[in-house]
Amino acid sequence: MGIQKILNAKAEYGVPVKIYTNDVDEESMTQLRKMAQLQFIHSHIAVMPDVHLGKGATVGSVIPTKNAIIPAAVGVDIGCGMNAMRLSLKAEQLPDNLSALRNAIERKVPVGFEMHKQIKAKASTLAPLDKRLKLITDKHPALKRMLRHFDSTWQKQIGTLGGGNHFIELCLDENDDVWVMLHSGSRGLGNVIGTYFIERAKKEAQNRFGHVPDKDLSYFAEGSNSFEDYFEAVEWAQEYAYENRREMMRLILEAIRPLLPSFQMTKEAINCHHNYVQKELHFGEEVFVTRKGAIRAGTDEYGIIPGSMGAKSFIVKGKGNPDSFCSCSHGAGRRMSRSKAKNLFSQQDLIAQTQGIECRKDKGVVDEIPSAYKDIDEVMANQTDLIEVVHTLKQVMCVKG
Structure with a gap:
């Protein structure tokens, strides 16, 4: 059985906070207590075992809200998430030295602040994104002033990795099958959208739902123009992040194919967000669920939980645990x-x-x-009530931004 402890915030702080670990630093606890005071939280807050201090809201938290959304809880890497695909290759089919594979991927996929010199994504991908984005920027023209060469940049960044903890990996599972796995989000434009609306929320009146204990928890109330505009923009950024990972996976496979025996992609392919908000039904009510560093783990729903560089990662299947709002951790979680x-x-x-x-x-x-990260085995042991492990992966090659 996994661990679950309850910070019973009801009397002193607000709603309860259900935490799936005993390993929580005091700064994160302070942040969680502030979040629990918000009067539009539905039922409780769930906190995953990779919990750690975040900007705006605690990383590893699942925040169900009624009639409001907190832009800083979603954050600036909107739609950040994982993509993994199993190939029809075995470990012995990989070369002894993997440096040529890493170099081929790094030549194909720009990392850090770099982007493609020319647009790589297909017109069929770009056209619907472009149409929806124009509706957003027509209402919020300031967005276009926040990113250099706005129109070309967001298109050239589809299929790029970014920096920080984003990565591309080759992994082996318990059967010695080869997997490609990557972690990335909505790049520069997602950051711009997040930053713009976080600052907008801080400037708006915060009196509809009573006291807000921290400016970073400023919200948009449902029914307001800002709420509708933000939800439209955040959905766009989430779709952009999803397409970014799809395009990157295509480029990676294109890069490694000439260096490996002939292979096919299997049906086991997963593409999931872990920084996002969407409407869901929980405890009989429709709410907005913000997962800040958590993935959805509905019944039999597949997800990816990566460890740190050099540790194990996991392909998992959700158990649909209602207390976690059908969620689980998004990784190991930073220790420092x-x-x-x-x-x-x-x-x-x-x-x-x-x-x-x-x-x-x-x-x-x-x-x-x-x-610098928590022990992934301990994180996994604390959430056996939330997920079951389908595959255990071990990295053999990693590309960092």
Whole structure:
């Protein structure tokens, strides 16, 4: 059985907070107590075992709201999530040295702040996105001033990785089958949309639902123009992130195909968000569910829970647990900040902890060292009530932004 403890916030703070771990730092607890005071929370807040301090709201939290949405809870990497695909290849069919595969992917998929020199996505992908985006920017022209070369940039960034904790990996499962897995979101335009509406919410009156304990928890009330505009924009960014991962997967397969024996993609393919908001039915009522660092784990619904660089990852199937609002963790979760990891660990530590994995081992990615993250096995043990493991994956190659 997994762990569940309840911060019974009802008397002092507001709604209860159900937490699926005992490993919660005090800063995160303070943040959760503030979130629990919001009067538009439906039933309770669920907190996943990879919980850690976040900007705006706690990472690993599932926040069901009635008649309101908190833009900062969704965050600025709107639609960030995972894509994984199993190939018809076995471990022994991979080359002994994977550096050529990593180099081929890095040549094909821009990382960090880079983008494609020309638009790679098909017109059939771009046209509907472009049409919907124009409706958004016509109402909010300031968005176009927040991103250089706005119209070309968002199109050239489809099929790009980004930086931070985003990655592309080759993995092996328990049967020695080869998987391609990646983690990315809505890139520069998603960031612009998130930033713009977070600041807009902070400037709007916050009196419809009583006291707001933190400016970062500023909301849009359903029925207002801002609410409708934000929901339209956030849905667009989520769709963009989904298409970004699809295009990236296509480019990765195109890059590695000449270097490997002939292969096919299997039917096991998953593309899921873990920073997003959508309407769902819970405890008999339709609510807006914001998952900030959590994935949906409805009954028999497949998801991806990655570990840190050099650790295990998991393909999982949801159990539809109502107390978690049909959710589970989105990864291992950070144990420390990026700056603390850089101060605490050296390049040599990174080399030691990623031994046997073809990946960057320079100072620029020390903040992504496995020790900066929680133990993925412990995280998984704490959510056996939420998901069952279908495949256990081990990274053999990793591309970082």
